[in-house]
Amino acid sequence: MDVELIINGEEKTASIPPETTLLKLLREEFYLTGAKTGCDVGDCGACTVLVDGEAVNSCLMLAGQLQGRSVETIEGLANLEDFHPLQKNFEDLGSLQCGFCGPGMILSAKQLLEENPEPTKQEIQDAIAGNLCRCTGYTKIVEAVADAAKEMREEP
């Protein structure tokens, strides 16, 4: 089947079997490998991307469901010259270690900050509770999200 969708602001088309998940579509058709296969059953959040602005586990959507919709992946978030405040603060605090959970973590946080510019610590923890990380213990990630929120409030 053919699917037309918008990925990181660009219109894309793919011809794929109906059983293709959004995660496979991104990784195997468009070589956007920032979304990771951590469990493939929606438990770990490593495959998190934004669909119409909302964080979803891309392993739990069929590509066909994306017809006409807009997907944002980590690759679309920024480039080297112009980091998103989340990326910048993750870097400043050394919030990532192995990096595997990072793209999903950042995209979950992005949805939060777009809806809630001044989240509490608890709200941040809740927003990333769907993203497992084995390296960091989450502390520096939560701190970086809080710092990014502050920065975005000050310099919208």
Place this chain on the structure above:
Amino acid sequence: MKNGVGQPVTRKEDPKFLMGRGRYVDDIDLPDLAYGFVLRSIHANAKIRSINTSEAKALPGVIGILTGDDYVSDGLGVIHAEINPNLLKGEAIQYPHAALVREYVKCVGAPVAFVVAETQSIAKDAAEIIEIDYEILESATDLSKVRSGNTPIVWEGMKSNVSFTYGMGDAEKVAAAFSDSAHIVKSTVVNNRITTNAMEPRCSIGIFEPGEEKFTLYSSNQRPNNARQAIANEIFEISEAQLRVISPDVGGGFGMKGSFYGEDVLVLWAARKYSRPIKWNSERSESFVTDSHARDVISDCEMSFDADGKVTGLRVHADYNIGAYVAPGGSISPMWFTLLLSGVYRIPAVEVVTRCHFTNTISTAPYRGAGRPESAFILERLMDMASNQLNIDPIEIRRKNLITSDEMPYQTALMFSYDSGEFIEIMDEAVKEANWSEFEERKKESESKGKLRGIGLACYLEGAAPFNERMEIRFDSGGTVTVVAGTHSHGQGHETIYSQMVSDFLGVPYESVHLVQGDTDKVPMGRGTVGSRSITVGGSALRLASDEVIEKGKKIAGHLLEVSPEDIEFNNGTFSVAGTDKSIDITEIAKRSHTPVMWPGELGMGLEGVGVFQSGPGNFPNGCQIAEVEVDAETGKVTLENMVIVGDVGTVINPLLLGGQIHGGLTQGIGQALFEDVVYEKNGGQLLSASFQDYTMPRADDLPFYDITSHPVPTKQNPLGVKGAGETGTVGAPPAVLNAVINALQSKGVTDIEMPATPEKIWLALRKAA
């Protein structure tokens, strides 16, 4: 100096990860790539009567199916472990295992057939129609039963399930201490089975170039050179030059990826057989079943005290569950466990016997801490039990027994001699940081809400930095620097740390330093990253490599400045002639060292240095952790309210990255203490905790922020003063948290609880005590 040693430098590694450009094995796609799927045993113990692959082989898209018979007929070697002969008591029995089993399966998940197909889903479909006729045998999975000899024998022909026994210490001295003692604390201490769950599942790609007869293996592995050595020599019996192992970005290892696995062999073998590159990617459910598990040790412990509350002796008779086979790293945790049972304490007599048992479970192997958490857990639980039984405050009983800083170097009754440490000062600092003196008020406040509250501490030490290591520094003709590292960073941030060091040692810009690692064609030798060793051993080797660069640089500078090398001084990137203003920059030296003609032969070609550091007895990172918990007595639910750690990892190279290591280690320790448990079905041997739903690793909303303080006591064991930092969080957290939980329940009569302290266990303990 900007970006120098000791500064909170941000990570060089981060930009690519933050942009989603990390490149892990599964992100690698190759032309003509085929996919492998491992058909695994669904039984814990069974005889394979027959395997029929004919229908599966006929499925369109199937390239081939390999079985244990093919493995044998192709003459491939087996996977085995090193057993430490210095600790071994009696005979060691291993059952080296092939990458595909035949005749018997000895655990759920044992690899029975390897299906190679055009797509992963075809391979899976084909695997489903392979017919295997099993004769199911009784299995032994539960260590508590196995240690009592109350289970079937895993390997036919053996008299017991004991594979090997490690022992240390002086049994007679301990017996004498016990007979003279005023009090003996006795307990059977259980350290439950857990699993690593690196976020990146294991993944391997095998490539074979027929003309060159050369294999390439991409593998999510912490020690690529070790994998090459073992796979080339023991499995394929080829020269090491015929195998290139590449470990690109690795999504967490924690020791679990410290050795190669059978699947690495399968993808290489199939690549040669079918002349296609082959990828195998572990599904998460498969990770649960086949990644090596860890801990799983039950110990009968006795600790004797004199009338003053001083420890006089310790006897530990432990039983480890090592699984169906001894994994390549399977003897490492029992070794560290055995060697470290004196911990931070002055114990005149210690005896340790560590029996390692076969069971019908997947092998156990190192996972962050590897034996050190197990020994620290015993000592700290015994200390709290003694505090309770002897009615001495938990801080005071430790103070009586902690080795003091003026006793350093301290020779333990076991093997190690500690060079440095301020255990009492660190404990006092932690007690202050945790505001222990006002605990009673916080407890009253919790009680007013109907909750119980507890506080617990753990003083601990671990052994870090095994093996020697080799590091190389190379300047290119443009003057930039490449560090060729024998270590392997998979989240630790080595490129950042090594750049800080080289920038400091050689006075070159931090930005000009690059890291090469994880590719055996580029890194000739190296031990990889395990056991909190990289910055201590690798960093020290880097110091020595820098010294060699400086020596060579002096010769070149002497030549260029027309003086004897002995008259050249090196300071912060500049070679100068003593007592003159003549000088030359190291970058310029590097450029000139590549001069192709009219260059003295004795100055060689290029500027480079190799350093090898022998870590000797290693070093002993240590610390004190204090946990505070609140317990809902009706449901048994524990909330971790506060977690304090004061730690000594020697000289701190980068506090930002150190913080990350401590946070992660603490979280894994807390995970074991409160949440994580590998559960096998008692009779059938099925793995029950086989998903993230049932193996409940902590998530962001389960944890408090941690209170971390560094108390560095530089070690004299290496030129940097650095001690290992990767594992200390995991060593101290389980006993600190458990002691806090038990402290909360003490007023209700509960004296012990096993990890993980789940709500149900607490509820049950409270009911039994009532």
Place this chain on the structure above:
Amino acid sequence: MRPFEFIKPDSEASAIELLGKLSPNVRILAGGTDYLVDLKHTADVPKTVMDISRLPELKGIDEVDDGLRIGAGVTHTEIMQNPLIKKYAPAMIHAAHTIGAVQTRNLGTIGGNLVTCVPSMDSGPTLVALDAEVNIVGKDGTRRISLTDLFVGPRKTSLKSNELLTEIIIPKRSLGKPANFYKFGLRKGQALALVNAASSLWIKGGCFKDLRISIGAVAPVVIRCLKAEKYLEGKKIDEKLVKEAGNIAVTEAKPIDDFRASQSYRNDLIAVLVTRTINAAIDLADKD
């Protein structure tokens, strides 16, 4: 995943028609947070998967004549953010919040949660405690049943294979009714309930009125604790009685005994949770 056909009707009417035509060889995909996991692991793949997740008729939360209508395709996130839910049934917000994590709540739908009918569903108890009903549409028209009549067994509902659950109705009498939901899992985020419970009640003259108690994960389906309700109904508010109601609720459940939790522990949790939800609902109630 094994191959199947994927269709995506653009209206409820066309979905019903296709369902009638293709059943029983068709399965409905709503949020997919549960069904997609099934699809990946089952050999029993339907011929067709029909995506209804974006059907406009299944969206929306509105005040209607007989109460509050919640479209079956409303996601848990939409429930958490909806002002009408906040006004009339705030316990549902708490219940929705305990489902999975943000990613699950953004995709998962309330209708999907009910129809999947796992015993530990977190949408069930609060809706049962609010006497919710559901509208079911088939080719012969619409029928309305009580939510409790939807639940038949684990992963089994009274829906026919050609029917679609389209709406959940919270009756007018339950709007604004003091209610509380409590989930007990082994951790917060992305957790399975060992036990969950919800209670709703009015207080009239210091006495319990129209008390509803519902518990999940401790019987083949989410159930109402009729005996416990009856025990308290009309009685004066009294802590001891509430506690006894918790004990009675235990007798109405049949929790399983597995490695996640023993039967006796689950039983104790039922008593604790029922007690706590009733007490929390009492705290919310006007005490005239």
